[in-house]
Amino acid sequence: MLRRMSHHLTVRHATASHVGLVHGHNEDSCYAGVRLLAVADGVGGEVAGEVASGLVIDALRGLDGNRPGDAVAALRDAVHAGNDGLREAVRTDPALAGMATTLTALLLDDAGAALAHAGDSRAYRLRDGELSQLTRDDTYVQHLVEEGHVQPEDVHRHPQRSLVTRVLQGGTGPAGPADDGVRRVDTAPGDRYLLCSDGLPDAAAAADIEATLREAAEPDDCAARLIELALAGGGPDNVTVVVADLAGPAGPARQARRLPVLVALVAVALLALGTVGYLTVR
Numbered sequence: 001m002l003r004r005m006s007h008h009l010t011v012r013h014a015t016a017s018h019v020g021l022v023h024g025h026n027e028d029s030c031y032a033g034v035r036l037l038a039v040a041d042g043v044g045g046e047v048a049g050e051v052a053s054g055l056v057i058d059a060l061r062g063l064d065g066n067r068p069g070d071a072v073a074a075l076r077d078a079v080h081a082g083n084d085g086l087r088e089a090v091r092t093d094p095a096l097a098g099m100a101t102t103l104t105a106l107l108l109d110d111a112g113a114a115l116a117h118a119g120d121s122r123a124y125r126l127r128d129g130e131l132s133q134l135t136r137d138d139t140y141v142q143h144l145v146e147e148g149h150v151q152p153e154d155v156h157r158h159p160q161r162s163l164v165t166r167v168l169q170g171g172t173g174p175a176g177p178a179d180d181g182v183r184r185v186d187t188a189p190g191d192r193y194l195l196c197s198d199g200l201p202d203a204a205a206a207a208d209i210e211a212t213l214r215e216a217a218e219p220d221d222c223a224a225r226l227i228e229l230a231l232a233g234g235g236p237d238n239v240t241v242v243v244a245d246l247a248g249p250a251g252p253a254r255q256a257r258r259l260p261v262l263v264a265l266v267a268v269a270l271l272a273l274g275t276v277g278y279l280t281v282r
């Protein structure tokens, strides 16, 4: 059966999330499907953090089933709906006041992808063995790095590293419609994407994250190993990862290599059964 395959869909994806070794509950939420990848890291008192991240992920979830004409417009609308949802939830239940969430989301369309970003979760792309960070942390410390006051290698031990300057919080201010942080990014067959909450880069060395993305053959194994890295680094925060591979040269090539192995195995099995004389194995 011949099947038309678009390289703008993820062929393999995996998510993993761990509460970490310090906090009592997990305020991260995530999603991975054929078109949509998303991570949100909520903050707020009691359960409000997980309510915030869950509401925003739920607002995006429906994007995965539809083929968007323009991913930027579709993602932008969904981010605004999520942001409005936070405001509505607080109006209904004032105990949720002050809740907020980061959001990093990638939505694939036929021309590439749209990337939404607010806060200190991150998106990375591995292409041809090279890893690039697609997002810029919306943090006070990142600002200090760009001003030359802090060296990038000192960020993970800066006392104010978790001070986030831009999040979704139901408002119409910096993270509202005036600046929703949605932009277009290009995609290529064979790309691997990682979306993660700050619990990963805060606890694991950049070189170890990069090596894991390069070496793990399958997203589920990669995701599990990234969680292990964060826990080995002390698991100071909730850690959530989404790993996704786009269809590309690696897919069909891998299958092509598997075929001769399969033929050989069948031949060996038939020989063992003594029935090979009745069949021709090409």
Ligand code: MG
Residues within 6 Å of the ligand: 041, 197, 198, 199, 237, 238
């Ligand atoms: Mg976090």
